Amino acid sequence: MPHNTVLTRIDGDLDAALDRLMTLLAIPSISTDKAYKADCDAAADWLVRDLGSIGFEASKRETPGHPMVVAHGGPAPVEGIPHLLFYGHYDVQPVDPLSLWDTPPFEPKLEDTDKGRVIRARGSSDDKGQLMTFIEAMRAWVATHGALPCRITIFLEGEEESGSPSLVPFLKENAEELKADIAMICDTGLFDGKTPAIVTQLRGLLAEEITIRAATRDLHSGFYGGMAANPIHVLSRICADLRDDNGGVTLPGFYDDVPELAPELKAQWEALDFDPDHFLRDVGLSVPAGEKDRTTLERMWSRPTAEVNGITGGYTGDGFKTVLPAEASAKISFRLVGQQDPEKIHAAFVDFVNARLPEDVTCEFSNGHGAPASVMSTSDPAFEKARQALSEEWGTEAAFVGAGGSIPVAGHFKEILGMDAMLIGFAKDDDRIHSPNEKYDLASFHKGMRSWARILSALTPTG
Numbered sequence: 014m015p016h017n018t019v020l021t022r023i024d025g026d027l028d029a030a031l032d033r034l035m036t037l038l039a040i041p042s043i044s045t046d047k048a049y050k051a052d053c054d055a056a057a058d059w060l061v062r063d064l065g066s067i068g069f070e071a072s073k074r075e076t077p078g079h080p081m082v083v084a085h086g087g088p089a090p091v092e093g094i095p096h097l098l099f100y101g102h103y104d105v106q107p108v109d110p111l112s113l114w115d116t117p118p119f120e121p122k123l124e125d126t127d128k129g130r131v132i133r134a135r136g137s138s139d140d141k142g143q144l145m146t147f148i149e150a151m152r153a154w155v156a157t158h159g160a161l162p163c164r165i166t167i168f169l170e171g172e173e174e175s176g177s178p179s180l181v182p183f184l185k186e187n188a189e190e191l192k193a194d195i196a197m198i199c200d201t202g203l204f205d206g207k208t209p210a211i212v213t214q215l216r217g218l219l220a221e222e223i224t225i226r227a228a229t230r231d232l233h234s235g236f237y238g239g240m241a242a243n244p245i246h247v248l249s250r251i252c253a254d255l256r257d258d259n260g261g262v263t264l265p266g267f268y269d270d271v272p273e274l275a276p277e278l279k280a281q282w283e284a285l286d287f288d289p290d291h292f293l294r295d296v297g298l299s300v301p302a303g304e305k306d307r308t309t310l311e312r313m314w315s316r317p318t319a320e321v322n323g324i325t326g327g328y329t330g331d332g333f334k335t336v337l338p339a340e341a342s343a344k345i346s347f348r349l350v351g352q353q354d355p356e357k358i359h360a361a362f363v364d365f366v367n368a369r370l371p372e373d374v375t376c377e378f379s380n381g382h383g384a385p386a387s388v389m390s391t392s393d394p395a396f397e398k399a400r401q402a403l404s405e406e407w408g409t410e411a412a413f414v415g416a417g418g419s420i421p422v423a424g425h426f427k428e429i430l431g432m433d434a435m436l437i438g439f440a441k442d443d444d445r446i447h448s449p450n451e452k453y454d455l456a457s458f459h460k461g462m463r464s465w466a467r468i469l470s471a472l473t474p475t476g
């Protein structure tokens with residue numbers, strides 16, 4: 014098999030690849046926090062240099078937010094061999110609460126655990142470890158064959174974890190340059206620890222931030238309690254009212270554009286060997302919450318939700334302070350499916366909140382952003398080829414699955430660039446992405462690189 018030499022090269026270069034990943038992981042590229050602007054920039058610079066060292070024509074592209082990294086490599090496109098675009102994001106989530114980390118989040122460490130070796134650091138799994146799997150596969154390919162097997166564009170974003178404000182304008186302005194035959198997005202997980210997966214549908218997202226205000230200042234709750242409006246109570250009622258007793262979302266019209274799961278897909282998902290009890294037990298739970306009449310996979314992959322992600326207000330320090338706060342705020346997000354339109358849901362949410370504001374109480378809506386759900390078309394023959402390549406590497410038939418998370422770029426690639434996306438990644442459910450002590454299995458990193466080498470070979474007849 015022609016890719017064997019590339020696989021051998023990947024195996025032999027593993028330690029050096031790990032060193033490179035560790036260097037990238039040490040850069041605290043937290044995109045949502047302005048204090049880390051220079052670090053986001055440094056991560057982009059590092060990637061440009063690294064891609065340059067493999068022979069890519071790589072550049073850092075400024076945006077009003079954090080820069081994009083774009084790189085081109087391989088021969089001019091030819092008929093019959095696809096031009097591939099690889100996507101990943103170099104930004105990471107904030108680390109708080111820092112006190113819950115066992116090791117500093119930006120001092121990456123290789124650790125032996127009872128489940129094997131892991132790379133511990135913020136961003137190891139989401140998404141630096143993953144994006145380095147395809148970069149390393151290409152490095153090994155070039156080292157072995159002297160050149161890439163097809164035209165390859167690499168597109169790395171630095172704002173994914175903060176709503177991608179610059180993404181759509183950037184794609185529109187650079188559409189000609191970025192257009193390829195198919196996009197490979199490496200930002201998802203394995204189906205279980207050993208079964209590789211291609212994600213064929215993602216939920217969308219609507220994020221909302223609301224601040225409820227009443228009196229012009231904090232008030233003594235002995236003088237004013239019982240007669241002045243308390244923003245925390247108003248906010249709590251709004252949050253509580255968002256769900257009914259069955260876990261359904263109560264916004265009027267919320268389910269208008271939610272389709273029932275197609276019978277073929279239902280059967281496909283039922284055939285997957287998924288154990289909901291184990292899934293919950295792993296995080297210390299035993300009773301599923303949410304819509305009682307839906308299977309766990311449906312709740313996760315094809316049903317919309319409302320979740321309060323953060324809530325602040327009043328006195329939260331040590332001891333006790335008898336106060337009516339002047340304001341209270343919450344961050345709330347909706348996962349969207351089917352044809353649910355983020356703008357329509359936003360409008361319904363604004364009405365829903367306003368209908369629950371007593372006189373004198375106001376609500377400010379800020380920082381809202383959204384993206385609809387996306388369903389991938391799997392008709393391109395590349396999907397079946399990639400599935401086979403993955404199955405060979407992992408020794409288990411790769412599964413077509415859904416994902417509960419959101420990766421808006423998949424939809425933008427389709428709409429703006431007319432390109433289908435193939436979502437392949439090697440994260441595991443216990444990677445603790447967005448949580449303290451994030452990790453990426455060394456096996457995910459190693460087999461991830463090998464998977465891309467096999468996929469490259471399968472998609473390029475001359476490879």
Ligand code: BES
Nearest residue numbers: 139173174175176200201202416418419
């Ligand atoms: N990589 C995740 C999304 C993901 C995780 C997809 C697991 C499939 C399986 C991505 O980085 C992410 O966290 N997306 C955010 C959306 C963003 C707008 C903040 C999300 O899903 O909350």
Ligand code: MN
Nearest residue numbers: 102139140200
């Ligand atoms: Mn991600």
Ligand code: MN
Nearest residue numbers: 139174446447
């Ligand atoms: Mn993420």
